[in-house]
Amino acid sequence: MRPFFFTRIQYTSGNWDTDQRMPSNLLHSLVEYTTIPIDEKEKIVQLISNEIFKSPFCYLSGHKLVEFSSQERDHFKRYVENGGFVFVDDCNHDIDGLFAKSFEQEMERTFGPKALQKIPNNHPIYHSFFKFEDGPPTTSFELNGWGDDLVHDYLKAITINGRIGVLYSNKDYGCEWDYDFRNKRFLAVDNTRFGVNVVVYALMG
Amino acid sequence: MPIILTESEAKALLQKVLKYSKADECEVNIMGEERGNIRYARNEVSTSGALINQNLEVQSAFGKKVGVATVDEFSDEAIEKCVRRAEELAQLAPENPEYVGVLGPQTYGKSNGFFDSTAAINPDVRANAVAKSLELTRAQNLTAAGFLENQKGYRAMMNSKGLFAYYPSTNVNFSLTVRTEDGKGSGYVARGYSDVNKLDTAAATNVAIIKSKGSVGARALEPGKYTVILEPTAAVVLLENIFFSMDARSADEGRSFLSKPGGKTKLGEKIVDERVNIYTDPANPDLPSSPWSGDGQPINKMSLIEKGVVKNMFYSRYWAQKNNVKPVPFPSNVIMDGGTATLEEMIKSTKQGILVTKLWYIREVDPQTLLQTGLTRDGTFYIENGVIKYPIKNFRFNESPVIMLNNLETLGKPERVVSTESDRNYLIPPMKIREFTFSSLSDAV
Numbered sequence: 001m002r003p004f005f006f007t008r009i010q011y012t013s014g015n016w017d018t019d020q021r022m023p024s025n026l027l028h029s030l031v032e033y034t035t036i037p038i039d040e041k042e043k044i045v046q047l048i049s050n051e052i053f054k055s056p057f058c059y060l061s062g063h064k065l066v067e068f069s070s071q072e073r074d075h076f077k078r079y080v081e082n083g084g085f086v087f088v089d090d091c092n093h094d095i096d097g098l099f100a101k102s103f104e105q106e107m108e109r110t111f112g113p114k115a116l117q118k119i120p121n122n123h124p125i126y127h128s129f130f131k132f133e134d135g136p137p138t139t140s141f142e143l144n145g146w147g148d149d150l151v152h153d154y155l156k157a158i159t160i161n162g163r164i165g166v167l168y169s170n171k172d173y174g175c176e177w178d179y180d181f182r183n184k185r186f187l188a189v190d191n192t193r194f195g196v197n198v199v200v201y202a203l204m205g
Numbered sequence: 206m207p208i209i210l211t212e213s214e215a216k217a218l219l220q221k222v223l224k225y226s227k228a229d230e231c232e233v234n235i236m237g238e239e240r241g242n243i244r245y246a247r248n249e250v251s252t253s254g255a256l257i258n259q260n261l262e263v264q265s266a267f268g269k270k271v272g273v274a275t276v277d278e279f280s281d282e283a284i285e286k287c288v289r290r291a292e293e294l295a296q297l298a299p300e301n302p303e304y305v306g307v308l309g310p311q312t313y314g315k316s317n318g319f320f321d322s323t324a325a326i327n328p329d330v331r332a333n334a335v336a337k338s339l340e341l342t343r344a345q346n347l348t349a350a351g352f353l354e355n356q357k358g359y360r361a362m363m364n365s366k367g368l369f370a371y372y373p374s375t376n377v378n379f380s381l382t383v384r385t386e387d388g389k390g391s392g393y394v395a396r397g398y399s400d401v402n403k404l405d406t407a408a409a410t411n412v413a414i415i416k417s418k419g420s421v422g423a424r425a426l427e428p429g430k431y432t433v434i435l436e437p438t439a440a441v442v443l444l445e446n447i448f449f450s451m452d453a454r455s456a457d458e459g460r461s462f463l464s465k466p467g468g469k470t471k472l473g474e475k476i477v478d479e480r481v482n483i484y485t486d487p488a489n490p491d492l493p494s495s496p497w498s499g500d501g502q503p504i505n506k507m508s509l510i511e512k513g514v515v516k517n518m519f520y521s522r523y524w525a526q527k528n529n530v531k532p533v534p535f536p537s538n539v540i541m542d543g544g545t546a547t548l549e550e551m552i553k554s555t556k557q558g559i560l561v562t563k564l565w566y567i568r569e570v571d572p573q574t575l576l577q578t579g580l581t582r583d584g585t586f587y588i589e590n591g592v593i594k595y596p597i598k599n600f601r602f603n604e605s606p607v608i609m610l611n612n613l614e615t616l617g618k619p620e621r622v623v624s625t626e627s628d629r630n631y632l633i634p635p636m637k638i639r640e641f642t643f644s645s646l647s648d649a650v
Contacts, residue, residue: 021640092427140603144428144645175429179640183608186574 004030004203005039007055009086010046011072014064014099017044018091019174021181023059026195028181033196034129036203047072052079057202061089061174066103068110077110080158080165085202093139093172094147100170107166111158116168118154125155125164128201130193136169137194139176147172167198206279208237208259209359212371218279219363225288228265228295231365232307232501235261238358243331246350248343250335253328265291266307269300303523307364308501316372318493320400323375324357330401331355334379338410342383347417349410351381355401362501372495376630377401378623382583383413384650385421390596391650392416393563393583395438397623397630399493416562416584420596425646426587428600432558432614433641434551434588437622437633439561443577443606444633445624446567448483448539450575451509453518457528462575462607463518472515477610479513480544485536491621492632498534509539513610543616543634551617551637553591558637560586560593564602567626575605580647599650600643612639 006023010016023042030036045051045058048071052058058079060066068076080086090099107116119125121135135153142151158166177192184190210218215235222233237259244252261284262275272294276287331353342349359373380395392413398404435443447462456463456470463471486506487496498504500522508516517533525532552560562584570576581599588594617635624631 140642140644141428144601146425146427146646178430179642180612183611186605186608186611188571188574188576 001037003037003039004056004199005041005043007043007045007052007058009052009058009060010044011060011066012069013067014062016060016062018061018063019178022174022178025177025179025181025184026192026199028184029190029192029196030199033193034200036199047075053082053084056085057199058084058086059089060086061091062099063091064098066099066106068106073106073110080111081160084165086166087198087202088166088168089172089174090170091172091174092147093141093152093170095150095152095170096148103168107158107168115158116156116166117159119157119164121154125167125197125201128197128204130197132194132197136171137191139171139173139191141172141175164201208239208257209357209373210235210237210361212361215359215361215371216363216369219361219369221281222261222263222284222288223363223365225285226265226292226365228267228292228365230266230307231288232264232362233261233364234360234362235259236358236360238356240354240356241326241328241331242352242354243328243335244352245335245339248339248349250332253331261287263288263291265295266304267292267295269302269304270295270298271301271304272296272298305522305526307366308368309366310368311370311497311501311503313370313496313503314488314505316487316493316496317490318372318374318399318495319357320375320402323355323377323399323401326355326377326401334404334406337407338381341407341410341414345414346386347414348384348386349381350384351379353377353379353406360495364501368501370497370501372497374493374495375399377404378628379404379406379409380623380625381410381413383410383417385417387421389423389650390417390419390421391583392418392420393438395623395625397621419586419593420584420650423585423596423598424587425598426559428643428645430640430642432555432637432639434548434555434558434560434635434637435564436548436560436562436635437620438625439564439581440636441622441624441631441633442564442567442579442626443604443609444541445539445627445629445631446569446575446577447606448509448536450572451518453520453528453533454524456518457524460572462573463515464573470518472518474515475513476515476607477510477513478613480613480616481510481513481610482508482542483510484508484540485538486540487537489538489540489632492538492540492630494538496537498537500534502532502534504534504537507533507536509536538631540632541619541634543619543636546615546617548617548635551615551635552588552593554615555588555591555637558588559597560588563625565625570603575607576603577605578603578644580649582649599647601645601647602642603644604642609638609641612641613637614639
């Protein structure tokens with residue numbers, strides 16, 4: 001089995017390089033809880049590059065504008081429709097914020113007006129490894145006086161042939177999981193466990 | 206009889222108390238203190254106070270049955286009544302299986318915590334010290350609210366096995382909040398000393414003034430993880446929770462941050478950055494403290510955390526006996542080593558970060574990870590490329606001091622600080638910490 005590698009999508013319109021410690025922390029969790037072999041190095045791939053088609057799992061985040069160039073849009077669409085998986089996380093945790101609004105518009109342009117839909121809180125992704133009976137776990141950033149100050153009790157997704165191709169969160173998991181993995185031992189409950197579910201779901205094809 | 210007794214006066218009084226004892230074992234503690242304070246608010250002195258207190262506590266034991274009585278009148282009649290009451294209570298009490306008896310005579314180190322300069326403080330001295338502060342704030346149309354309190358006193362103990370201990374001490378604490386006229390800027394300073402000659406209220410006031418003026422027009426930054434420079438006043442309120450939580454019994458019983466699964470503990474393990482050295486030393490001239498603990502054990506210089514490794518936990522005499530180890534008394538002072546960098550140098554070497562003057566209203570979230578929450582206050586600033594750029598709105602934080610000491614970037618020069626939570630004095634360096642977690646915004650100034 002080829003080792004799993006974490007791919008971060010670099011797009012041209014906004015700040016794609018957020019939460020720099022998150023990937024190694026998530027990879028650490030995969031080692032800790034699963035038998036999935038991993039490549040320790042995060043891969044950063046430009047959306048305009050063909051390299052993206054080699055990644056089983058991609059991550060895209062930011063605070064600012066998401067507006068793909070025509071080639072970026074074409075790659076994103078083809079990647080998702082051909083069985084790829086993108087986990088998109090809104091660093092603003094704000095459904096009225098620039099990232100959320102522009103990303104959702106971009107998905108409309110790319111996949112059509114109703115492509116992005118809320119997924120039910122008993123979706124298989126909430127049971128793919130750890131059990132999350134109430135749907136997506138909350139983060140410590142949701143009620144912090146920044147963004148819309150709402151707890152988003154759902155995730156959205158674009159589903160292709162019954163399988164999530166784009167998982168979209170306004171919960172700011174990226175920031176929640178952005179710490180030195182060595183400090184995880186001091187947490188009462190590991191807050192990265194849902195990340196393991198996302199990766200396991202993405203790999204189950 | 207004076208309130209504050211000399212060593213020989215204390216000895217004579219304690220011997221007299223013990224003469225009344227008919228119990229198997231008897232231990233007597235006495236204390237006497239005089240405190241004075243001055244409080245000011247809205248740029249005017251509002252109260253001037255004094256407190257005089259003395260107390261005598263008798264603990265009598267018949268076998269493992271223990272009784273305690275206290276009195277604050279030291280006449281022969283009152284003392285005898287107090288001893289009898291302790292004995293009556295002991296006879297009524299059930300056996301205490303954890304009573305280990307009193308200690309025999311001990312040898313204590315030297316520690317000089319009593320300063321004539323501080324002992325001589327009177328209302329005039331306090332008024333003059335505060336006047337220097339008020340002149341500065343009034344002249345600049347700022348509003349000051351502060352408190353200055355001095356204390357002199359002694360503690361002594363003696364028991365029926367011949368143990369005698371005596372320790373006199375003095376202390377002065379000064380704290381001040383300065384607000385701008387529009388109420389939008391706020392600055393804080395706190396100073397504590399054993400020797401009042403080290404207290405410069407004008408210099409301290411200027412620190413709070415600069416912070417109050419500088420914090421007007423705060424902008425909101427997104428909560429998240431930031432590099433922070435914690436001034437000692439901010440750092441200490443988190444760190445003292447480490448010191449308070451180093452008891453062996455809670456660790457052994459699975460209740461503390463030093464517990465490990467299966468009833469084991471982290472004693473001997475590296476839990477924080479190797480530059481962290483935390484110890485107690487009653488003889489430290491900048492932070493003198495009592496060389497004996499409440500139960501009469503000697504307190505000598507001792508490491509708590511050395512090069513990041515847990516060196517000692519505190520063992521009560523009972524728990525030590527039960528576990529076949531030496532008892533380790535709770536320390537009378539705590540010191541953390543630092544580096545040589547000044548606060549200014551630490552700011553200069555920061556590409557992006559936040560300077561925190563004060564953290565307050567600290568509450569425990571999880572005792573097993575030492576997770577704390579609280580708020581920044583009285584001067585929180587954004588630093589970019591080595592300079593303070595602008596004031597920022599206050600944050601709520603969620604952070605464990607253990608994680609904090611794992612994310613250590615730099616330690617500055619230690620200084621004596623007063624904890625705004627416990628009022629205790631410590632020697633603590635300013636510290637630069639990576640990835641400090643600010644969890645939400647706060648509307649307070």
